[in-house]
Amino acid sequence: MPSGNLIRGTRIGTAPERRAERYQPVPCRAVTYWCRNDHHTEIRIAADAEVPEVWDCPRCGLPAGRDAQNPPGRARPEPYKTHLAYVKERRSAEEGEAILAEALADLRRRRTAAQ
Structure with a gap:
């Protein structure tokens, strides 16, 4: 008894017929x-x-x-930046201190609640 997945009349890898009509x-x-x-x-x-x-x-x-006589020069790669360098671009030192103080206070509160 044949399997239900059998596709009759085609081979694997064959292209569809009448390609020009499709696109x-x-x-x-x-x-x-x-x-x-x-x-x-x-x-x-x-x-x-x-x-x-x-x-x-x-x-x-x-x-x-596109100009064969004057092709563009080597692009200067942007120097590698650490995660800290990106953070420092977004935050001032005062904002960093405030966030750190808030995180430390939250950590201390969780430690005292766990004991």
């Missing part, structure tokens, strides 16, 4: 980018889409621009 391809255009290492990358983008000024080179990772 209409979007008009595309080719855009070329060059990086400092003389690598050129051609991407296809929709005709009505906005073209990005800079594209990352897939070979070396440098930024690539």
Whole structure:
């Protein structure tokens, strides 16, 4: 007796028949980018889409621009920041002291309640 999961008349991995009836391809255009290492990358983008000024080179990772004679330079990476550095950007020293005092008071209150 055959299983209920059997799909008759098709193979795994076959494409649907009559693909052209299911969708209409979007008009595309080719855009070329060059990086400092003389690598050129051609991407296809929709005709009505906005073209990005800079594209990352897939070979070396440098930024690539549309002008072959004057490609963009290396982007300066932002230095690594610790969690504390981000907190200090958002809070002043006085706010930090107030939050710390509040947290310590809450911790002391919980310790005395547990005993």
